[in-house]
Amino acid sequence: MNHEKLSERLERVSIHIPKDSILADIGSDHAYLPCYAIEQGLAARAIAGEVSEGPFQSACSQVKQTELDEVIEVRKGDGLDVLQEGEATCITICGMGGALISQILDRGKTKLSKVERLILQPNIAANIVRNWLKENGWELVGEDIVEEDGKIYEILIAEQGEPLRPYGDQIENGLLFGPFLLAEQSDVFKKKWNFEKSHWERILRQMPEKGENQETEAKREQLIQLIKQVKEIL
The missing domain is CATH 3.40.50.150 (Vaccinia Virus protein VP39)
Incomplete structure (x- = not known):
């Protein structure tokens, strides 16, 4: 370059x-x-x-x-x-x-x-x-x-x-994925978020058993929500 x-x-x-x-x-x-x-x-x-x-x-x-x-x-x-x-x-x-x-x-x-x-x-x-x-x-x-x-x-x-x-009624998804990128959903966009989803799923599998502590539970719920968002938009 x-x-x-x-x-x-x-x-x-x-x-x-x-x-x-x-x-x-x-x-x-x-x-x-x-x-x-x-x-x-x-x-x-x-x-x-x-x-x-x-x-x-x-x-x-x-x-x-x-x-x-x-x-x-x-x-x-x-x-x-x-x-x-x-x-x-x-x-x-x-x-x-x-x-x-x-x-x-x-x-x-x-x-x-x-x-x-x-x-x-x-x-x-x-x-x-x-x-x-x-x-x-x-x-x-x-x-x-x-x-x-x-x-x-x-x-x-x-x-x-x-x-x-630019967000309309999709503020939560728009902030995470980008309102314009979300609307277009290019191959690169899909590749990025499939990778992120797989990464979060690996972390989730490696986390301690449910009920370990409040911090772990909060992290678990955050990951579950993120994975759910990706699945919904893809």
Whole structure:
């Protein structure tokens, strides 16, 4: 992977960047996505944010090597701390856990007032991200799912709007499975949730006998409910 040929995961993310955006890529690593977005005419300017020194230096080198330092600024900082309020119109956060993405957004709420679109790619726990969006005035306007190197990734696209609109009367299922992904039910979607169901069934079989303690019982009931949800939607 490089700035000219992204991974399939990041290429799928890039599709959802609105043309002429001021892009902020948080946790940018090598800054491949901002470089690609500029070179493909997707973004007018970009900010690559990175909290760790090694990836920060890699991003700086990449931007300098591609001679894009006049339109891409690499900044070191934690999450949305690298941004000024109203500076970016599109924010991408990719390759982290859903809980961490939600924490980054929550800590940086004041930086989101002028942002037109969030493109979020959690590696796990996309439901936590959907719930944060719902609770904070962001409406899911699309979702994507992609399989790469044996792993399955979900991509969430959100804009400020009516958070409950995409869910209809299926809020519980929508938060877990994704309202757009649930409606489409692609082969990759089915593969993901069949795998999750099998994983939960294995855990359930390995749990201590019923009545062990309250914590175990609560976990057992949660797994039973999750397995039931998957069976119903598939």
